[in-house]
Amino acid sequence: MRLRLSEWPKYIVSVLLLLWIVFTVFIGAWLLVSSFKSTREIFQGMWKLPSQWTLDNYVRVLKDFGLARYMGNSLFVVTVATLLVQVLSLPVAYVLARLRFPFSPFVLLCFIAGIAIPVQTIYIPLYFIMKEISLVDTYTGIIWLYAITSVPFAIYLLIGFFRSIPTTLEEAALIDGASAGQAFLKIMLPMARPGIISSSIYVFIMTWKEFELALVFLSLDEKKTISLGLYSLITRLTYTGDWAGLFAGVILVVVPSTIFYILVARHFISGITAGIGKS
Amino acid sequence: MDPRSEMYKNRYKNFILVATVPVFVFYVTFMIVPIGMSFFYSLFDWAGFTSDMEFVGLGNYSSLLFKDDLFRRTILNSLKYVFYGGILIFGITLLFTYRISNFKSKRLKDFIQMLMFVPNTISPVALGIGWTFLLNPRWGAFNNLIDTLGLSSIKRPWLSEEFIFGSMMSLLVWIHVGFFLVMFLAAADRIPYSLYESAQLDGASSWKMFMTITLPLIRDIISTSVVMWIIFSFKIFGYIFAFIGGAASDPPVSIRNIAVQLYLTGFGKRTPLYRLGYASGMGIILLLLVVILIYVFQRLFRTTEAIEF
Numbered sequence: 001m002r003l004r005l006s007e008w009p010k011y012i013v014s015v016l017l018l019l020w021i022v023f024t025v026f027i028g029a030w031l032l033v034s035s036f037k038s039t040r041e042i043f044q045g046m047w048k049l050p051s052q053w054t055l056d057n058y059v060r061v062l063k064d065f066g067l068a069r070y071m072g073n074s075l076f077v078v079t080v081a082t083l084l085v086q087v088l089s090l091p092v093a094y095v096l097a098r099l100r101f102p103f104s105p106f107v108l109l110c111f112i113a114g115i116a117i118p119v120q121t122i123y124i125p126l127y128f129i130m131k132e133i134s135l136v137d138t139y140t141g142i143i144w145l146y147a148i149t150s151v152p153f154a155i156y157l158l159i160g161f162f163r164s165i166p167t168t169l170e171e172a173a174l175i176d177g178a179s180a181g182q183a184f185l186k187i188m189l190p191m192a193r194p195g196i197i198s199s200s201i202y203v204f205i206m207t208w209k210e211f212e213l214a215l216v217f218l219s220l221d222e223k224k225t226i227s228l229g230l231y232s233l234i235t236r237l238t239y240t241g242d243w244a245g246l247f248a249g250v251i252l253v254v255v256p257s258t259i260f261y262i263l264v265a266r267h268f269i270s271g272i273t274a275g276i277g278k279s
Numbered sequence: 280m281d282p283r284s285e286m287y288k289n290r291y292k293n294f295i296l297v298a299t300v301p302v303f304v305f306y307v308t309f310m311i312v313p314i315g316m317s318f319f320y321s322l323f324d325w326a327g328f329t330s331d332m333e334f335v336g337l338g339n340y341s342s343l344l345f346k347d348d349l350f351r352r353t354i355l356n357s358l359k360y361v362f363y364g365g366i367l368i369f370g371i372t373l374l375f376t377y378r379i380s381n382f383k384s385k386r387l388k389d390f391i392q393m394l395m396f397v398p399n400t401i402s403p404v405a406l407g408i409g410w411t412f413l414l415n416p417r418w419g420a421f422n423n424l425i426d427t428l429g430l431s432s433i434k435r436p437w438l439s440e441e442f443i444f445g446s447m448m449s450l451l452v453w454i455h456v457g458f459f460l461v462m463f464l465a466a467a468d469r470i471p472y473s474l475y476e477s478a479q480l481d482g483a484s485s486w487k488m489f490m491t492i493t494l495p496l497i498r499d500i501i502s503t504s505v506v507m508w509i510i511f512s513f514k515i516f517g518y519i520f521a522f523i524g525g526a527a528s529d530p531p532v533s534i535r536n537i538a539v540q541l542y543l544t545g546f547g548k549r550t551p552l553y554r555l556g557y558a559s560g561m562g563i564i565l566l567l568l569v570v571i572l573i574y575v576f577q578r579l580f581r582t583t584e585a586i587e588f
Contacts, residue, residue, distance in 0.1 A: 006484040013378040017391075020375075024394060024453075030420045031409055046423045088305070091298030101295050107303060114310055116569055118514045120538045121562035124327075124545055124555055125316035126309065148309045151302065180294035209402045211517035212538075216546055227402040231521060234408055246408065253405040261400040265393045269461055 031254070035247040042243055057248035061233060065245075067252055069222065070229025074208060077139060077225060081146035082204045085154050086196060088147060093158035094184055094192075098167075108159075114152030123216050130217065137220050145217060146207045154199050157272070161195025162188065198271020201264050208257055226253055314566065320559035327545075327555035339560035350561065352532060353540040354568075359444070360451065360536060361512040361572065365505065367452045368459060375456065376463040376497075377489040392464060395457030403517025410450045411523050414438055438523060440533055447534045450518060455511070459504045466500035467493055502580050509572050513565060514538060537565045 003011075034042055035057055037050040062068045095101075096108045126145070127136065135141030165188065173183045189196070211227040218224055224232065230253050237246045261268070321339050323332040343350050382388045398406060413420050414437035422434050437446045470493060478488050516538045519530050529547065530539055545558030 004484075007486075009484075009486040010378060010381070013374045016371075017375055017378055020456075021391065021394060024398075026424075027409070027413060027420070031412070034412075043418045045418065046420045047427070088302045091294075092302050095295050095298045099291055099295060101291075107299060110303070110311070111306065114306065116510050116573065117310055117314065118510075118538065118562070118565050118569060120514065120516070120541050121317055121566040122310060122313035124320065124559050124562065125313035128316075129309070129313070145309075148305060151306060152310075174290070180291045181297075184294070205400045209400065209517075211403055211520070212542070215520075215542075227404045227517065230402060230404045230408075234404070234521065243412075247412070250405045250409050250412075253402050254409075257400045257402070258397055261397060262393065265396070266389070269389075269392060269396070269465070272461070 028254075031247060032251060035244070035251040037244055037247075039242060039244040042247070057244045058252065060242075061237075061245050061249045061252065065233050065236065065249075066221070067226075067229060067233065067249060070224050070226045071252075071256070073139075073223060073229075074226040077143050077146065078204055078207045081143045081150070081207050082200050084143065084147040085150045085203045086200060089151050089154040089158055089199075090189070090192075090196070091184065093155045094162050094188055096155070097159040097162035098170075111152050111155050115156060117152075119149060119212060123213065127216060136217055137223060139223060142214060142217055142223075142225070145213050146210065149213070150203045150207065154203055157199045157202065158192070158195055161192050161199075161271075165191045194267065194271050197267050201268045202272060205257065205261065205268075314563075317559045317562050320556050321563050323556040325554075325556035327553045332556070335556075339557050340564070343557070343560050343564065349532065350537075350540060353535050353537050354564070356444070356534065357513055357536040357538075357565075357568070360448070360515065361509055364448060364451050364455070364512055365508050367448070368455045368508065369501070369505065371452065371456050372459045372463055373494075375460055376467055377486070377493070379460070379464060380467040380489075380493065381485055388464070392457075392461050396461055397457070398454040399458045404521040406450065406454065407518045407521030410446070410518075411438060414446050440531070443523075443531060444533050447519065447522060450522075451512075451515065454518075455508065459508070462500050462504055463497055466497040470496050502577070505576055505580075506573050509576065510569060513569050516542065537561060537568075541565065 030046055033049065034046070036053050036055075037048075041048060041050055092111070096104060096111070130136050130141050130145070135144065169191070170183050170187050173187050174180075178186070209227060210225070211231070214225045214228040215231070218228060221232070230249055233249045234246060237243070237249070322334060322336060324335050324339070325332040379388055379391060411419075414422075416422055416434075416436045416438065419437075421437065425431060425434050435442055437443070474492055474496075475488055478492060483491075513536070515536060519534050519536060519539050520542075522530060522534060529543055535543075541558050541561040544554050544561065546553065
């Protein structure tokens, strides 16, 4: 490679970028290796490899502390919530992207403004609303909260997609006498597939890692989601000084979402940016 | 043919009603009405869970803003997160965008983006506790690494009162650079290559091309991203709550933001008293801060544009 003086910013940033990446990989590797150590070995410094690569830590947190149960809960809650978000947002996004009707700019503005509402501003009243309809401490309740709080951003992303789809096919269907509902279901939904996939992935990831609503609305141990479960694991393992168990707990929370993300990353990255770029 | 024309209006009418009205009603009921309720609660001295509500007018607000030093400190922390965090995050993200958008290999580009986005997919509780492990002064990897590199003199108690805010900030920066990088790079990729060609013929350096061509053309996405950061940063909760193992004690005051203080006041299990009226006031202040900052930012961003061109 030929070095050129005028290109010095490039070289400096290259070094920064390399350090950043090495550091990131290093953190992951360190957490992973430590999760196989005993608490005593962790205290002995990071360069010492575990004397025995055992799964003891993992077995302990999965079985004795029910991390498996929390994961199952999260998987269920998050999957249903993600589907529900799509069912709620797709028709609205389509209508707002394509059609004009009285108050449509106002409705659009209302939904988009919802993106900026901090969940902290509304969860105290929400607690009483949910209590009134007996949905505190239920799967239904947390699914509903995840869905409704995700709707504004999902609508925002999907509108970007619907606007990027050409109108000709839809018009042809209408001329052939299709109803609006048919045109939406048979023509628009298949064409919006990349948008649906990436907004689903986004909602899935964001609700999978959600913590605060779960903390406020779920207190029964058997219903806790993964973030909340890990939090109560921290409480218990800190008292017993079981750091090794905590490392395993952290890895168990990190690995599934990371693998899931790596598998879908391509769809996700292209989709999310296409949606945001359009508006 | 315009689907909005008269002929289609009737056919669409029912569809519009069915598609929007129920969702809009749900949305208003569960997200807009609670804002009004929050404001209503904030006018009372109320412990929650009882009907014993004493009307205090704007009393909660004057206490929050003028008397409650702890809360004022959390406002300051929230502002520090949004400003310092924003400067660091967008500064670093722009530098990385500059470098990575010059990569020839698309696979390398994709790989780096993917790797740096990973922290955004991980539970904040796991990251909060993981980062405190990393920075643990006795056995954490960070101090270990410093020792190994022979730099022991720069070792610090990263989780002590003096350094903890910086430690917290480093976690937030590390996470969010990966998030905004994905957006900036996608915007930079959309710039047609031909725009760079004449600059290249003139012998412009890659830095100059970035500053004069790329940066102005990704302006929109930068603006959207800053607004997103304002929204994200005020909501940050889990990372702070789980920092230092969180559960054994309340998060230290030096890293607490409004969101955390609100939870501790409203629902904090260690506080015997639930001050829901007071906490609701915090929620309203939080919302106002987000709205004001977004507004101010957009005004400033537009003004600088007017001067530039």
